[in-house]
Amino acid sequence: MAGIYVHIPFCKKRCLYCDFFSTTLLERRAEYVETLLKEIAKRKNETNEPIRTVYLGGGTPSTLESSDIKRILDAIGLENAEEVTMELNPGDATETYLKTIQAAGVNRLSIGVQSFKDHLLHLIGRRHTAKQAIDAVHWAQKAGFDNISIDLMYALPTQTINQWKEDIQIALNLGIQHISSYGLMYEEGTALTKMRDTGSLEVIDEDTENEMYDYLCERLKNAGFEHYEVSNFALPGYESKHNSSYWDGTPYIGIGAGAHSYMGNIRSWNPDNLNAYISGINSGTLQRESETLTDKDIYNERIMLGLRTHRGISEPTTSQHRANFERLIQNGLLQRTEDKRIVATQQGLHILNRIIEDLMI
Numbered sequence: 001m002a003g004i005y006v007h008i009p010f011c012k013k014r015c016l017y018c019d020f021f022s023t024t025l026l027e028r029r030a031e032y033v034e035t036l037l038k039e040i041a042k043r044k045n046e047t048n049e050p051i052r053t054v055y056l057g058g059g060t061p062s063t064l065e066s067s068d069i070k071r072i073l074d075a076i077g078l079e080n081a082e083e084v085t086m087e088l089n090p091g092d093a094t095e096t097y098l099k100t101i102q103a104a105g106v107n108r109l110s111i112g113v114q115s116f117k118d119h120l121l122h123l124i125g126r127r128h129t130a131k132q133a134i135d136a137v138h139w140a141q142k143a144g145f146d147n148i149s150i151d152l153m154y155a156l157p158t159q160t161i162n163q164w165k166e167d168i169q170i171a172l173n174l175g176i177q178h179i180s181s182y183g184l185m186y187e188e189g190t191a192l193t194k195m196r197d198t199g200s201l202e203v204i205d206e207d208t209e210n211e212m213y214d215y216l217c218e219r220l221k222n223a224g225f226e227h228y229e230v231s232n233f234a235l236p237g238y239e240s241k242h243n244s245s246y247w248d249g250t251p252y253i254g255i256g257a258g259a260h261s262y263m264g265n266i267r268s269w270n271p272d273n274l275n276a277y278i279s280g281i282n283s284g285t286l287q288r289e290s291e292t293l294t295d296k297d298i299y300n301e302r303i304m305l306g307l308r309t310h311r312g313i314s315e316p317t318t319s320q321h322r323a324n325f326e327r328l329i330q331n332g333l334l335q336r337t338e339d340k341r342i343v344a345t346q347q348g349l350h351i352l353n354r355i356i357e358d359l360m361i
């Protein structure tokens with residue numbers, strides 16, 4: 001089984017914290033969609049395996065007309081697709097739009113809610129309101145979507161623990177099946193990082209951020225969600241199949257500007273530049289950069305991806321690697337499960353990136 005990821009790099013407005021590849025040149029959407037269709041036709045048979053998952057991500061896929069979403073999904077062919085996810089900005093949601101993308105084949109939504117507090121949404125430069133986010137979920141449910149994920153952010157400037165608790169409660173009241181939750185990151189070069197560096201933002205301290213994360217894990221566990229990846233929580237049976245295949249090493253084809261593909265031990269990627277991508281596909285000269293993963297790369301990926309999940313990783317085989325793991329187990333940052341796998345403890349999850357760096361070779 002394999003997956004297809006399609007990147008839609010358009011955003012109506014740039015969020016202040018974002019360092020993803022995206023553009024506000026909406027006037028280029030039509031030629032971009034035509035180019036995507038060409039790339040799909042050319043590459044969808046790169047794998048002999050049936051396409052089980054499709055993911056339309058961005059950027060903001062919901063900046064496209066629903067008719068374009070349908071053309072993209074028709075071009076891919078959904079005969080074997082079990083999960084077809086589309087990211088949606090609440091500001092783009094209408095009852096009609098949700099009905100038409102569902103009819104086009106989308107069966108899972110990932111809605112970029114981020115917060116239910118308008119002042120916090122405004123502070124980080126999101127273009128939607130809390131009411132629009134709630135309406136989007138209700139309309140999606142009314143349209144028949146029964147697999148809905150929302151993104152929620154914590155450690156936002158000035159955010160209090162009580163505000164965070166309220167956000168989680170509002171999310172639970174919505175009756176959704178999946179939550180992805182990330183602490184705000186101050187990425188280099190973003191507008192928010194500049195504001196932090198000039199002292200015009202009240203930044204949340206690390207202890208408060210950890211307290212917010214621990215509350216999130218505990219509250220969602222009590223509500224019946226499985227914490228299956230460091231930032232992802234799902235009701236039983238609603239884990240993201242597409243993202244789980246990234247973590248499992250399942251092959252996937254990445255379509256669109258900046259999209260990455262993975263097949264065999266080869267990772268390749270399209271240029272993250274709109275002009276280079278469009279002209280490259282249309283002239284038949286697009287060169288995807290690629291790298292072949294070495295045994296060392298594969299070991300490091302296994303650590304990096306495996307420790308993020310609740311399945312963890314198998315016992316290391318060499319004595320030197322085992323010693324590193326034992327040290328972290330002694331320190332209470334990793335633990336062995338009953339089936340002899342190694343997973344991060346709650347304390348370990350707070351500093352997971354540092355643990356991973358420590359274990360990589």
Ligand code: SF4
Nearest residue numbers: 011014015018022059
């Ligand atoms: S909508 Fe998403 S991709 Fe676009 S600027 Fe905001 S965070 Fe970045």
